[in-house]
Amino acid sequence: xxxxxxxxxxxxxxxxxxxxxxxxxxxxxxxxxxxxxxxxxxxxxxxxxxxxxxxxxxxxxxxxxxxxxxxxxxxxxxxxx
Amino acid sequence: xxxxxxxxxxxxxxxxxxxxxxxxxxxxxxxxxxxxxxxxxxxxxxxxxxxxxxxxxxxxxxxxxxxxxxxxxxxxxxxxxxxxxxxxxxxxxxxxxxxxxxxxxxxxxxxxxxxxxxxxxxxxxxxxxxxxxxxxxxxxxxxxxxxxxxxxxxxxxxxxxxxxxxxxxxxxxxxxxxxxxxxxxxxxxxxxxxxxx
Numbered sequence: 001x002x003x004x005x006x007x008x009x010x011x012x013x014x015x016x017x018x019x020x021x022x023x024x025x026x027x028x029x030x031x032x033x034x035x036x037x038x039x040x041x042x043x044x045x046x047x048x049x050x051x052x053x054x055x056x057x058x059x060x061x062x063x064x065x066x067x068x069x070x071x072x073x074x075x076x077x078x079x080x081x
Numbered sequence: 082x083x084x085x086x087x088x089x090x091x092x093x094x095x096x097x098x099x100x101x102x103x104x105x106x107x108x109x110x111x112x113x114x115x116x117x118x119x120x121x122x123x124x125x126x127x128x129x130x131x132x133x134x135x136x137x138x139x140x141x142x143x144x145x146x147x148x149x150x151x152x153x154x155x156x157x158x159x160x161x162x163x164x165x166x167x168x169x170x171x172x173x174x175x176x177x178x179x180x181x182x183x184x185x186x187x188x189x190x191x192x193x194x195x196x197x198x199x200x201x202x203x204x205x206x207x208x209x210x211x212x213x214x215x216x217x218x219x220x221x222x223x224x225x226x227x228x229x230x231x232x233x234x235x236x237x238x239x240x241x242x243x244x245x246x247x248x249x250x251x252x253x254x255x256x257x258x259x260x261x262x263x264x265x266x267x268x269x270x271x272x273x274x275x276x277x278x
Contacts (some may be wrong), residue, residue: 004254010231012193013179014214017206018253028201035199043229049256053227061231 003048010061011041022046022072029069039066083171084129088113091122091142095274096238098219099175103127107153110146112220120147173240175273176215176249176259177222181233183275189237190268209252209260213268215239217257219276225255226278234278239271 005025007016016032019025025044033039045059060068086106088098097113100106110123126140141149180189194200194211201207216222222236241247241261252260261268 006253006255008229008232009193009198010229012191012196012198012213013181013189013232014193014209014212015253015255015258016193016201016210017203018255028206031202032199037198043231045228047228047255053224056228059229 003046003051006045006047008043008045008059009041010043011038016042018047026069026072029065030073033066033069039063039069084127084132087126087128089124089126090118090276091124093274093276095276096175097123097274097276104153107150109218109220110150111153114150116220116223120144120150125149172243174243176217176239176241176261177219178213178215178237178239178268179222179226179232180235180237180275183235183277185235185237185269185272185275187265187269189233190265192262192265195265212252212260212262215249215259215261217259221255221257223278236276236278237272238274238276239268240273241271 005019005022007018007025007028008014009016017025017028019028022044029039029042029044032042040062042065043059043061044065046057048056086100086103087096088100088106088109089095090097098106098109100109106125110120110125113123114120121143123146124140124142125146127138129137178190182189190213192211192213200210216225219236219238226232226234226236239261241249247261247263247267249259249261252258
């Protein structure tokens with residue numbers, strides 16, 4: 001099985017979505033931050049069940065995630081809250 | 082009702098997993114040991130509510146469990162004499178939910194929607210937004226927690242009825258990931274044990 005990206009709401013402990021590409025994930029991050037989500041509650045991470053966790057890149061969260069989402073989208077993330 | 086196998090953690094007196102067969106249960110035992118558990122801390126037992134307790138085989142732990150786990154996959158020299166069975170505990174199945182506290186609070190079983198978090202635009206994502214994430218096995222929950230420690234440092238074992246009164250469904254690509262839709266009070270009532278990771 002090939003890898004994919006996951007977006008978790010670490011505050012509620014629930015998986016929000018998965019994606020084929022990081023850019024798809026960052027697009028949803030932009031949408032959610034625009035709706036008022038706190039980027040610190042989001043964690044975007046690459047997952048591949050065939051790879052040991054220690055060999056996977058760490059998830060991105062908080063300011064770094066918000067910054068990367070902005071960079072990927074061109075326009076600054078609009079925050080409503 | 083058919084019987085089933087259970088793996089218990091002796092120090093915490095928590096049930097860790099159940100299985101449909103001895104072979105499957107021993108595979109789970111080996112997995113736990115591979116993750117740092119010791120055979121002396123684990124107890125493997127067979128249970129069948131329709132069989133008198135005195136007629137059930139004795140639980141196995143320690144060196145005997147280690148020997149049985151090692152020989153599993155090949156012909157065992159000392160099989161437990163138990164009734165045939167077809168499935169895990171009939172009428173229920175176990176799910177594993179990563180939680181932040183022990184004992185878990187209602188918040189540990191609250192969906193994004195119930196928390197009042199704004200919903201995603203996608204109807205597909207909204208369809209699971211009022212449910213909670215759980216895993217089919219403890220190992221899958223452990224892996225996810227290793228990947229994302231912020232999710233919590235405990236796993237709550239939920240014993241969920243399979244009579245249709247509670248809706249659950251396999252969701253997303255994540256190995257063993259399910260979504261359960263139920264009220265947080267009901268979900269917390271399903272907790273049978275909590276394991277520190």
